[in-house]
Amino acid sequence: MRVVIAEDSVILREGMVELLTARGCEVLATAGDGDELLSAVAEHLPDVAVVDIRMPPTHTDEGIRAAVRLRADHPGVGVLVFSQHAVPSLAAQLLAGDPSGVGYLLKERVSATADFIEALRRVxxxxxxxxxxxxxxMLSNGTRPLDRLTAREREVVDLMAQGHSNRSIAGRLVISERAVEKHVASVFLKFDLPSTDADNRRVKAVVTYLQEVGP
Structure with a gap:
């Protein structure tokens, strides 16, 4: 089985290379971001690509967007998303159209190496x-977007709606500015707001929030 790995964590990436190689897989290339993934797949045409969701530069949805593009450009290449984030809407994007050759596993829930390898071969x-x-x-995803947020994420988007910057939110919630950035990125994902050139997701997130909470 010929594999390309896209994972921005060097330690996890090298660990997967050793694991897959020891299990008889041929790791053709590794990538640290979405662009590198697309280039590696175009060059090597592997049997399957292992892809994380959050990758540079913004660590939000670059990996999943690259995976969707990969499926469009190379429908014969399987895609296994391997992430710590459970986002049903992203799984739905991957399964849209032809759902064959797709996987979505959560890192913390894979308890045995054999299970991961078996899933990889299946994909x-x-x-x-x-x-x-x-x-x-996915089956219960008829809930409102607001219901997908954690309590802390709701606090963050509420302060965003009040016009506070990330620095101001960090001060009010007594957390680091980096923690605020992570919560904001998670809100974007759960509100199904992909990156755009204009990067107006913050405004869209606030609009979505205000529509959900009502007057």
Whole structure:
């Protein structure tokens, strides 16, 4: 099985290379961001690509956007999303159209190496491998976007709606500015707001929030 790995964490990336190589897989290339992933797949045409969701430069949805593009450009290449983030809407994007050769596993819920390898082989062969938690959330994803947020994320987007900057939000919630950035990025993901050239997701997130909470 020929594999390309896209993971921005060097330690995790090198660990996966050692793991897959020891299990008889051929790792053709590794990538640290979405652009490198697309280039590596175009050059090597692997059987399957392992992709994280959040990658540079913004660490929000670059990986999943690259995965969707990869499926469009190379429909014969399987895509296994391997992430710590359970976002049903992103799984739905991958499954749109032809759902064959797609997987979405959560890092903390893969308890055995053999399970990961088996899922990888299934995806490479054109099958589907979805974490049961992802399936459950997809089936119940009729909930409002606001219901997807944690209590802290709701606090953050509420302060965003009041016009506070990340620095101001950090001061009010007594957390680091970096923590605020992570919460904001998570809000963007859960509100299904992909990156754009104009990068007006902050405004869109506030509009979505205000529409949900009502007058």
């Amino acid at each position: 490479a062969a054109g099958g589907v491998a979805l974490d049961p938690l992802i399936v459950s959330r």
